[in-house]
Amino acid sequence: xxxxxxxVLRQIKDEGIELxxxxxxxxxxxxxxxxxxxxxxxxxxxxxxxxxxxxSIRGWKAINESDMAMVPDPNTAWIDPFYSHKxxxxxxxxxxxxxxxxxxxxxxxxxxxxxxxxxxxxxxDTAYFGPEPEFFIFDDVRYKSANGSSFYSVDSIExxxxxxxxxxxxxxxxxIQLKEGYFPVAPNxxxxxxxxxxxxxxxxxxxxxxxxxxxxxxxQHELGIKFAELISAADNVMIYKYVVRNVAxxxxxxATFMPKPVFADNGSGMHVHQSLWKxxxxxxxxxxxxxxxxxxxxxxxGGLLKxxxxxxxxxxxxxxxYKRLVPGFEAPVNLVYSQGNRSAAVRIPLTGMNPKAKRLExxxxxxxxxxxxxxxxxxxxxxxxxxxxxxxxxxxxVDLFELSAEELARISTVPASLNGALEALKADKDYLLAxxxxxxxxxxNWISMKYEExxxxxxxxxPHEFTMYYDA
Numbered sequence: 001x002x003x004x005x006x007x008v009l010r011q012i013k014d015e016g017i018e019l020x021x022x023x024x025x026x027x028x029x030x031x032x033x034x035x036x037x038x039x040x041x042x043x044x045x046x047x048x049x050x051x052x053x054x055x056s057i058r059g060w061k062a063i064n065e066s067d068m069a070m071v072p073d074p075n076t077a078w079i080d081p082f083y084s085h086k087x088x089x090x091x092x093x094x095x096x097x098x099x100x101x102x103x104x105x106x107x108x109x110x111x112x113x114x115x116x117x118x119x120x121x122x123x124x125d126t127a128y129f130g131p132e133p134e135f136f137i138f139d140d141v142r143y144k145s146a147n148g149s150s151f152y153s154v155d156s157i158e159x160x161x162x163x164x165x166x167x168x169x170x171x172x173x174x175x176i177q178l179k180e181g182y183f184p185v186a187p188n189x190x191x192x193x194x195x196x197x198x199x200x201x202x203x204x205x206x207x208x209x210x211x212x213x214x215x216x217x218x219x220q221h222e223l224g225i226k227f228a229e230l231i232s233a234a235d236n237v238m239i240y241k242y243v244v245r246n247v248a249x250x251x252x253x254x255a256t257f258m259p260k261p262v263f264a265d266n267g268s269g270m271h272v273h274q275s276l277w278k279x280x281x282x283x284x285x286x287x288x289x290x291x292x293x294x295x296x297x298x299x300x301x302g303g304l305l306k307x308x309x310x311x312x313x314x315x316x317x318x319x320x321x322y323k324r325l326v327p328g329f330e331a332p333v334n335l336v337y338s339q340g341n342r343s344a345a346v347r348i349p350l351t352g353m354n355p356k357a358k359r360l361e362x363x364x365x366x367x368x369x370x371x372x373x374x375x376x377x378x379x380x381x382x383x384x385x386x387x388x389x390x391x392x393x394x395x396x397x398v399d400l401f402e403l404s405a406e407e408l409a410r411i412s413t414v415p416a417s418l419n420g421a422l423e424a425l426k427a428d429k430d431y432l433l434a435x436x437x438x439x440x441x442x443x444x445n446w447i448s449m450k451y452e453e454x455x456x457x458x459x460x461x462x463p464h465e466f467t468m469y470y471d472a
Contacts (some may be wrong), residue, residue, distance in 0.1 A: 003074040003075050005046035006043070007074060008041065008072075008088075009041070009042070009045075009291070015086070016081075017038055017086055018038055018085065018289070019035055019037065019085055019087040019088070020036050020088045021033050021035045022034045022050060022070045022091070023089060023090065023104070024070055024094060026058060026107075027107065027449065029107070029317075029370030029371065029373075032057065034050070034070065035087065038088075043065065046072055048069065048071075049071040049072075051067060051069055053068070054068035054103075068095070068097065069094070070092035070093075071093050072090035072093060072320055076089070077089070078205045081201055090135055091235055092108075093112065094108070103382075104149075104439050104442060105442055107373050107376075108231070108372050110372060110376055110437065110442070111230060111313070112231060114375075114379050115127065115230055117434065121383060122282075123276070123386055124276035124283055125277070126277040127230045127277075128233075128273075128275045128277065129229075129274055130225075130359070131237050131272050131371065131375075132272070133223075133268075134367060135222075135255050135268055135399070136217070136219045136220050136255065136261055136262070136268060137248055137253050137254070138219055138261075139252075139253055141153070141154050141155075141256070156219035157190060158188065158189075158218060158219060159218045160177045160178060160218065162175060168300050176188055178218060178265045179266060180457055181215055183213060183214060186235055194247060195213075195223065198223055198247045199212045199223050202223065202236075202239060202432065207236045208228065209224070209225055211223075212224065215266075215268075215434075221452060223240065223244070226428070227273060230375050231372075236271075237371040239255060256370065257366075258320055259316075259318070259323065260321075260323035267366070268366060268367060269324065269363065270374075271363045272360050272361065272378065273349070274379075276296070282356050282358055283296045283297070284296065285355035285358040286357045287373060290394070290455050292353075292358060296358065296386055299385045299386040299389050300360070301346050301385065302384075302385040302390030302391055303384045304360075305345070305346065308362075309328060310365065310421070310424040310429065311374075312365075312414055314446075315362075315369045316364065316365055316368075317369055317450060318453065319417070319457045322415070322421075323420060324366060331364070332344055332363040333413050333414050334396075334412070334413040335411070335414065336411060337360070337395055338414075341399070343399055343400035344363070344396060345414070346362055346363070348390075348395070362378060365415055376438075380437060383434070417454075419454045425443065425464055427443060
């Protein structure tokens with residue numbers, strides 16, 4: 001049930017809460033926060049916001065125009081389990097204090113605009129998203145990038161490269177071999193209890209939870225959460241990442257959503273299930289067709305496949321993202337759709353004959369995506385597909401990982417690098433600008449900011465280059 005500002009104020013009073021933590025997401029998808037005394041939160045704070053300086057937030061305001069306001073969403077209230085003092089947490093959107101308008105570079109406000117645009121088209125009134133973020137948990141992580149040296153080291157007690165390591169009490173050898181981590185039981189799976197605590201903590205904070213399990217790669221894991229309306233789904237991803245990192249730290253471990261931290265093993269993605277509804281009725285069901293897809297669903301898929309090279313700049317926003325998107329590691333690089341086929345970029349899950357369960361899954365993205373931007377970009381691509389009746393062609397049911405090079409050459413693929421995705425975004429952005437959801441300023445700022453990341457990597461020697469070239 002939706003909460004009001006009065007509900008939150010009543011909770012603060014009734015539970016004797018002294019501190020309120022205001023969280024908001026920056027462009028890169030990281031939470032920032034400000035903790036205030038409870039008497040600074042009144043009913044006006046939920047409409048006018050709480051003032052703060054936005055000049056130090058990467059990619060936001062210059063210092064001469066830095067005054068901004070955090071507007072808390074009362075539906076996001078929960079007691080933060082990681083603070084010693086009882087603290088109420090609220091997720092905020094950012095507002096321009098001078099005009100009272102949403103800040104155009106606030107990811108959460110942008111996602112809210114995308115939903116407004118969807119409603120304005122008359123095509124649908126609700127967009128459901130079901131994200132599946134994956135992550136790694138390590139026992140030790142060390143890295144360095146300096147003028148004269150560069151290295152990284154990640155380690156886990158379950159890693160196969162530790163088969164011969166001297167360990168306190170003896171090496172018990174219960175290691176998980178590369179690509180063999182899917183669903184092993186203890187003692188190979190060493191983190192059952194930690195994942196359970198992560199899952200149940202999220203549930204206590206209001207995230208609709210489903211399951212937890214070990215993933216394919218060494219030290220890789222996934223917690224299953226249920227679908228929700230777009231904004232809530234993105235909020236849930238932020239809570240998910242916050243809980244994972246902090247529970248891991250509690251146990252003396254470290255968690256990362258970096259897509260490819262381990263060479264020669266599977267990377268972490270964030271598959272995203274999607275469906276549109278109108279008037280309480282699902283729009284993607286079409287009985288008797290391929291995968292029981294409606295024409296609306298087919299056009300939505302057409303929009304996803306057409307615009308994927310450009311919106312990957314938001315769903316796969318790092319240089320490391322593209323080290324995952326390579327053949328041979330179950331990463332969907334081929335821009336086709338298929339029923340129940342995990343080698344396709346768009347999979348249609350086998351959901352039986354229940355119209356309400358009919359949905360599609362975009363599989364190429366990863367969890368370093370800012371969920372508000374990634375979800376909004378995919379929604380805008382899907383809307384464009386429906387408006388322009390973009391035909392996705394026939395479904396592809398063969399195992400794409402087993403096709404010959406000649407056959408694969410006839411199939412479109414995702415960009416091979418972040419730079420490639422940014423170039424695609426430059427060339428294909430009109431669908432994002434529709435309804436003023438994304439703006440030219442936002443896209444130009446994003447490209448500039450991300451291109452700087454590309455340049456940072458280009459300019460640095462890679463440790464493996466010494467293996468290949470030092471004595472060439």
